[in-house]
Amino acid sequence: MKIGNSIEIGPAKISEVDQIIRIYQLIYGKNYPISYGNDPELLAHAISSPESHTVLIARDLKKGIVIGALVLEKDLFNKIGLLLGLVVLPEYRNHKIANHLVTLQTKLNLEDDTKLNSLYATTRTVNVGPQVVFQKNNFLPLGILPNAHRLARYETVTVFAKYRKGILEGRKSVGKISPKIIPLYQIVKKLVPQIEIPEPNPLELEEPLIEEDWEYEVIQEAHYVKRKFLETYPEPSDRFYPFHNPNILVADKKGRVEIFAHFSKRDGYCTIIKSSIPLFLLHGHYTSLYLQLHDIGVTYLEVLVNAKAKRSIEALLKGSFLPSAIYPAMRETIDNYEDYIVMSRTMEPLNFKGMAIISQFKPYIDQYVDLWKKLNLDSLEIVNGE
16 A cells, blocks of 8 residues: 555565564553553564464665554454554654555455454544544444553543444344443444344342351462463363463462463553352452452453343442443354443542543443442442531
């Protein structure tokens, strides 16, 4: 793809790895949270692995330099792509290079090739530039991840996705779901009027007599954890959590549950990838799990849960997890494209001050804040002190 007479966008070459990393470090410093910006071997592997990655760069042909980049990770089994590492040198940003990088990745992987059903991306909220780029490329805003990453401060990120033609149209609604999830569906329906959404269906779980504290051991040996994970769940269909690999194992000392999770020490981000028991069986034990994880530095805990898993959704809600994003038609099954809900719990005070978002994300923030207030403020018991 040519932009004017001197700029070209196309596949990266191994010989350009050092230039690409220099751009990441120039823009973000050496603490860039995405590994491609710090690890030359990882970036070189991505460039040389077209089945699992597409690395596009922008070049100034006259100067012979790399001026922008965008990486796509591909999960061909689950038919999902993850766009990350969008970067452009400041002096070239008036050429709409970021927009062209996203446009070409989308064309190559959702139009020219049909191996993937959807692409998704998360963007920072320090400015709206990247959000506008994805908006212009008709990516669908799907929610927020509040306090998900700690960089200079705790940051909320936005979630976008774009689908191959026919995927959303072929999806069947889950039927009924918790009323607390319905606002997410209603936001998406305003953006995509033809999408079918479920009906609210309250489901009351039996309350535990007490919230019992379970004691856990945490194993943080990444290679061991990944090997054990693959041995325990050899079938790819049993370990659905695209682009997340477990690096810690949390085990109840009495052997009642083993939880595989991914934890980023750098920013306190943690996501539960797989539990040996259904999540609803942890009802009444989430607080002790979260406090144990907080002791090792977790400040944000995330779960990706199938919209069909109604009891697990209710148990997570009871455990102070809040829904903040939705991914319709995320997973292809034999007869449907299934929806997933992102639910999270943060130990840090919410602070949306200074956050820059496009207007389409405001409803997601409003519904999250509303749920947060009901959980943390409306439940306060006030006693007359006289």
